[in-house]
Amino acid sequence: MNNNHYQHSRLSMKRLYFVKPGEIIIPNIGPHKDPSHTLYYRNFEILQTKDNKPKVIGTGAYSNVYLSQNISDSKYYAIKQVKKQSILNSGASLDIMYREIKIHLTLVHPNIVRLFSYHEDKDNFSLIMEYLNKGTLFTYIRQKKKLNENESFDFFIQILNAIYFLHLNNYIHRDIKPENILLDENLNVKLCDFG
8 A cells, every 4th residue: 555545544534533513502601590500510529739729730811720520420520710800800791701601512522622511600600621631732742842744643633623613613713722722541632712
């Protein structure tokens, strides 16, 4: 088998990941609209470090991401906590956060970080998301220093899958960079940060 045929067949196989557009049901998101999300949030405990501080696994301009555990099934999740005052201080409205939550709850795709639920109190939004233990693509590239062609190809196709799915559903990301691409334990790509 020549190398050209091999590359073509790999591309064809990767195209199987593409998800066709389906009916997206937009949930009713707004200030304290859905008490079921708050009940779901109560099943989670943010894990602590040895010095009894919340275990931070990521930070952003307006948020911190904490490692948490579901009390009922002991699975790990990421809780992204966004301070309302940070949003307001930037001159934006809280409607931006409601829109992000509303959209992200509908995005179910193998290459997009899953948002399972959210909780809102007077100070914060808390987003309960899929926990990806391999960190960001940015950190992975810095650690490896160089990616081989096959690995780069796999990452590239998976990123395209996520973008393709977003565009099919009339969304754009606007901030695609290695810091907003997470990796799971099998080094599968998951696009995140829809703010």
